[in-house]
Amino acid sequence: MSERADVKRQLILDKAAEVFASKGYRSVTMKDIVEASGISRGGLYLYYESTEQVFLDVVKSMDEAEEQNGKNMSESLKNAGSAELLLWFLKEQKKEILKGKNSLSVAMYEYAFECKLNGKNSGAKHRFETATQVLEKILERGNETGEFVCDDAKAIASNMMYAIEGMKVIARTVGISEKKVDKELVYMMRQFMGVEE
Amino acid sequence: MSERADVKRQLILDKAAEVFASKGYRSVTMKDIVEASGISRGGLYLYYESTEQVFLDVVKSMDEAEEQNGKNMSESLKNAGSAELLLWFLKEQKKEILKGKNSLSVAMYEYAFECKLNGKNSGAKHRFETATQVLEKILERGNETGEFVCDDAKAIASNMMYAIEGMKVIARTVGISEKKVDKELVYMMRQFMGVEE
Amino acid sequence: MSERADVKRQLILDKAAEVFASKGYRSVTMKDIVEASGISRGGLYLYYESTEQVFLDVVKSMDEAEEQNGKNMSESLKNAGSAELLLWFLKEQKKEILKGKNSLSVAMYEYAFECKLNGKNSGAKHRFETATQVLEKILERGNETGEFVCDDAKAIASNMMYAIEGMKVIARTVGISEKKVDKELVYMMRQFMGVEE
Amino acid sequence: MSERADVKRQLILDKAAEVFASKGYRSVTMKDIVEASGISRGGLYLYYESTEQVFLDVVKSMDEAEEQNGKNMSESLKNAGSAELLLWFLKEQKKEILKGKNSLSVAMYEYAFECKLNGKNSGAKHRFETATQVLEKILERGNETGEFVCDDAKAIASNMMYAIEGMKVIARTVGISEKKVDKELVYMMRQFMGVEE
DNA sequence: CATGAATGAGAGTTCATTCAT
DNA sequence: GATGAATGAACTCTCATTCAT
Numbered sequence: 001m002s003e004r005a006d007v008k009r010q011l012i013l014d015k016a017a018e019v020f021a022s023k024g025y026r027s028v029t030m031k032d033i034v035e036a037s038g039i040s041r042g043g044l045y046l047y048y049e050s051t052e053q054v055f056l057d058v059v060k061s062m063d064e065a066e067e068q069n070g071k072n073m074s075e076s077l078k079n080a081g082s083a084e085l086l087l088w089f090l091k092e093q094k095k096e097i098l099k100g101k102n103s104l105s106v107a108m109y110e111y112a113f114e115c116k117l118n119g120k121n122s123g124a125k126h127r128f129e130t131a132t133q134v135l136e137k138i139l140e141r142g143n144e145t146g147e148f149v150c151d152d153a154k155a156i157a158s159n160m161m162y163a164i165e166g167m168k169v170i171a172r173t174v175g176i177s178e179k180k181v182d183k184e185l186v187y188m189m190r191q192f193m194g195v196e197e
Numbered sequence: 198m199s200e201r202a203d204v205k206r207q208l209i210l211d212k213a214a215e216v217f218a219s220k221g222y223r224s225v226t227m228k229d230i231v232e233a234s235g236i237s238r239g240g241l242y243l244y245y246e247s248t249e250q251v252f253l254d255v256v257k258s259m260d261e262a263e264e265q266n267g268k269n270m271s272e273s274l275k276n277a278g279s280a281e282l283l284l285w286f287l288k289e290q291k292k293e294i295l296k297g298k299n300s301l302s303v304a305m306y307e308y309a310f311e312c313k314l315n316g317k318n319s320g321a322k323h324r325f326e327t328a329t330q331v332l333e334k335i336l337e338r339g340n341e342t343g344e345f346v347c348d349d350a351k352a353i354a355s356n357m358m359y360a361i362e363g364m365k366v367i368a369r370t371v372g373i374s375e376k377k378v379d380k381e382l383v384y385m386m387r388q389f390m391g392v393e394e
Numbered sequence: 395m396s397e398r399a400d401v402k403r404q405l406i407l408d409k410a411a412e413v414f415a416s417k418g419y420r421s422v423t424m425k426d427i428v429e430a431s432g433i434s435r436g437g438l439y440l441y442y443e444s445t446e447q448v449f450l451d452v453v454k455s456m457d458e459a460e461e462q463n464g465k466n467m468s469e470s471l472k473n474a475g476s477a478e479l480l481l482w483f484l485k486e487q488k489k490e491i492l493k494g495k496n497s498l499s500v501a502m503y504e505y506a507f508e509c510k511l512n513g514k515n516s517g518a519k520h521r522f523e524t525a526t527q528v529l530e531k532i533l534e535r536g537n538e539t540g541e542f543v544c545d546d547a548k549a550i551a552s553n554m555m556y557a558i559e560g561m562k563v564i565a566r567t568v569g570i571s572e573k574k575v576d577k578e579l580v581y582m583m584r585q586f587m588g589v590e591e
Numbered sequence: 592m593s594e595r596a597d598v599k600r601q602l603i604l605d606k607a608a609e610v611f612a613s614k615g616y617r618s619v620t621m622k623d624i625v626e627a628s629g630i631s632r633g634g635l636y637l638y639y640e641s642t643e644q645v646f647l648d649v650v651k652s653m654d655e656a657e658e659q660n661g662k663n664m665s666e667s668l669k670n671a672g673s674a675e676l677l678l679w680f681l682k683e684q685k686k687e688i689l690k691g692k693n694s695l696s697v698a699m700y701e702y703a704f705e706c707k708l709n710g711k712n713s714g715a716k717h718r719f720e721t722a723t724q725v726l727e728k729i730l731e732r733g734n735e736t737g738e739f740v741c742d743d744a745k746a747i748a749s750n751m752m753y754a755i756e757g758m759k760v761i762a763r764t765v766g767i768s769e770k771k772v773d774k775e776l777v778y779m780m781r782q783f784m785g786v787e788e
Numbered sequence: 789c790a791t792g793a794a795t796g797a798g799a800g801t802t803c804a805t806t807c808a809t
Numbered sequence: 810g811a812t813g814a815a816t817g818a819a820c821t822c823t824c825a826t827t828c829a830t
Contacts, residue, residue: 004810005810022314023314024223024310024311024314026221026223026224026307027223027311029802029803029804030803030804030805031802031803031804039811039812040811040812040813041804041805041806041812041813041814042805042806042807042811042812042813042814043810043811043812043813045804045805045806046810046811049805050804051804101314106310106313106314109306109310109366109370110223110307110310112369112370112371113221113303113306113307113369113370114221114224115370116303116369116370116371116372117219117220117221117298117303122370124370124371125370125371125372128367128371129371155380155384158381158384159360159381159384159385161363162359162360162361162363162364162367162381163356163359163360163363164359164363165362165363165366165367166358166359166360166361166362166363166364166365166366167359167363168363169306169362169363169366170325170359170362172309172310172313173306173309173310173312173313173319173321173322174309174313174321174322174325174326175313175322183352184355184356184359187352187355187356188356201793202793205793205794226819226820226821227820227821227822228819228820228821236794236795237794237795237796238795238796238797238821238822239794239795239796239797239822239823239824240793240794240795240796242821242822242823243792243793243794246822247821398789399789416708417708418617418704418705418708420615420617420618420701421617421705423823423824423825424824424825424826425823425824425825433790433791434790434791434792435791435792435793435825435826435827436790436791436792436793436826436827436828437789437790437791437792439825439826439827440789440790443826444825445825495708500704500707500708503700503704503760503764504617504701504704506763506764506765507615507697507700507701507763507764508615508618509764510697510763510764510765510766511613511614511615511692511697516764518764518765519764519765519766522761522765523765549774549778552775552778553754553775553778553779555757556753556754556755556757556758556761556775557750557753557754557757558753558757559756559757559760559761560752560753560754560755560756560757560758560759560760561753561757562757563700563756563757563760564719564753564756566703566704566707567700567703567704567706567707567713567715567716568703568707568715568716568719569707569716577746578749578750578753581746581749581750582750595814596814599814599815620798620799620800621799621800621801622798622799622800630815630816631815631816631817632800632801632816632817632818633801633802633803633815633816633817633818634814634815634816634817636800636801636802637813637814637815640801641800
């Protein structure tokens with residue numbers, strides 16, 4: 001039973017993720033999810049009672065996958081230098097910025113807006129702060145090993161994450177080219193890489 | 198006649214702006230606007246045929262007010278130094294970042310997302326690029342007068358605007374304190390202010 | 395005053411007639427008439443209180459024109475033979491059958507249906523009976539003068555008018571060619587013309 | 592499942608047929624059908640998306656019943672003489688002419704008018720032509736067997752059908768008595784029955 | 789008289805949610 | 810558990826009709 005249920009649940013999540021990726025959060029209806037997943041109208045209600053519940057579960061399962069990916073990475077990068085770690089981190093961020101249509105990010109922004117308007121917690125805070133802390137740690141470690149030169153890793157990490165967030169949202173509203181993203185990332189790295197001016 | 202219509206139109210816009218500010222873009226219905234503006238169901242359709250039309254007009258009238266504000270400012274700042282100009286610019290950005298509930302920005306993000314998904318133009322591009330250019334001009338002038346030290350005004354302006362955009366969106370999803378905004382702005386100013394380290 | 399009113403009234407009727415001709419009766423709204431006649435919404439109500447009133451007046455003015463036309467004809471045909479009269483009559487009927495788009499007949503059918511359903515008088519009866527009597531008179535006279543051979547002019551007239559009515563309605567639902575109409579009319583004339591078989 | 596749906600569909604059709612019979616085509620709303628069939632507002636949309644769809648299905652199911660009736664008749668009339676067949680045919684036409692209130696014919700005329708105005712096919716053509724051909728066949732056969740005397744069955748059939756169509760539409764706009772219909776039918780039969788004058 | 793903005797009743801349509809099978 | 814037909818609330822939009830100017 002439980003196994004079967006899990007399979008079904010996963011099917012719903014997969015299809016729902018596609019729907020949220022292509023339509024955002026607000027405009028997705030239970031009907032959309034029902035049709036995309038091929039499940040019955042009533043059947044969906046056995047698992048979820050609203051699009052919000054589905055969305056939260058989609059995000060949760062995505063976060064778990066992400067976390068697993070992070071763990072695998074940190075495993076393989078256990079002995080890596082800070083520069084290498086930073087490169088990996090920025091590559092991930094770049095991917096996220098450029099993901100575009102296939103990504104849940106628009107839906108996540110919409111959801112986060114709504115939660116903010118209603119005083120609910122959307123998890124956006126946690127995600128943003130976690131990423132900032134990871135970057136901060138990398139910078140600190142690089143500073144210790146002498147790979148980077150930064151007296152205030154916290155400030156740099158914070159500044160960079162805001163700029164990255166800005167690129168993310170601009171990518172989804174205005175559009176941004178890969179070249180532009182690269183340029184911005186390189187520019188920001190001057191803050192702590194040996195500047196050969 | 199035309200005057201009456203303008204008065205009514207303005208009434209609708211004012212009330213609609215409040216609605217969009219408090220509910221975002223997607224979830225606003227014609228009914229919401231009808232109720233907020235105290236107009237009749239059919240009456241609204243004399244002026245606008247969809248929430249999108251209302252929204253676009255709200256934004257347009259807001260942009261015009263903004264532009265007027267900009268003109269007044271540039272008038273009074275005609276002889277101002279670049280540092281002064283910059284301060285004004287950043288103060289405006291800070292206000293925008295912190296505006297929160299009373300602001301249309303969430304609705305504008307939602308609208309821009311939707312336009313991007315559908316390949317329409319939302320005006321977001323124009324707004325972002327214009328602001329970036331203004332900042333760039335200020336920095337260039339400051340560089341010429343010796344008030345600032347920046348060899349690449351374009352890169353700095355771009356980087357700052359992304360960070361500012363990041364703060365804007367973070368303010369609407371995660372929240373941000375005024376102190377934090379100040380800190381970030383000050384940090385970024387180190388890029389071109391004489392750094393007395 | 396009264397003169398001006400008449401001019402206005404005529405303007406409304408002319409434009410309304412076009413509307414009824416192209417849209418039938420049921421689907422015409424006051425709005426259609428307002429827009430077609432270029433008169434103001436409220437202005438129309440000064441003259442007519444419903445589409446039905448407008449329609450009835452359109453038909454009335456059309457009937458008057460028709461009647462005038464009939465009078466002119468009978469004037470010029472005062473001394474004509476019965477065969478000549480019959481030809482004129484059938485030519486008129488043929489015109490009516492083939493009028494198609496520019497004609498009020500669809501609207502008149504719709505109106506007559508509605509009146510029948512509601513037990514009201516639509517004038518259709520009067521029009522049909524009058525035409526039948528005219529034909530009957532022509533046949534009778536022709537019989538007297540020896541131009542036609544018919545012992546029962548009433549029966550022939552009745553039969554012909556039903557067939558003509560059938561062609562009219564078939565023309566408006568199925569379509570009919572001029573050739574076909576001619577053929578039918580000629581066929582029916584065999585009933586009282588000397589048949590040279 | 593499909594059976595249940597069919598039962599429901601039939602219920603809708605039955606009630607809708609009554610509505611169309613009493614109100615014609617144009618003035619029937621989805622609401623009318625909803626109320627007549629006792630179904631819910633949304634429920635109707637599960638089966639039909641417009642009054643036109645409902646109407647077409649009503650007509651289709653009526654046509655099928657008609658066709659079945661025709662088959663049964665031709666079965667029992669397999670060995671019948673042409674005169675007998677003709678009598679059956681005219682009796683059916685007479686019934687159709689006199690059906691009045693309980694009939695869909697007004698709605699069908701309205702629908703056919705609308706289709707003609709919009710260049711769509713309404714099925715009226717097919718129905719009229721089919722009936723004409725049936726009559727023609729009967730006359731031809733009668734001619735062969737010597738029961739009738741007609742050198743041009745096609746012309747007679749055509750003429751009769753127009754007159755019958757005329758009676759149908761006059762019945763719905765002006766009214767017609769059974770006696771009158773009989774008289775007309777008898778009159779027309781003189782064209783090919785041995786005329787004992 | 790004439791205007792056209794304004795009203796509100798009502799039709800069309802969609803969708804979250806329930807429930808008998 | 811699973812299904813999908815059925816419900817009804819809510820929204821969009823149109824029009825006949827009124828009324829202040």
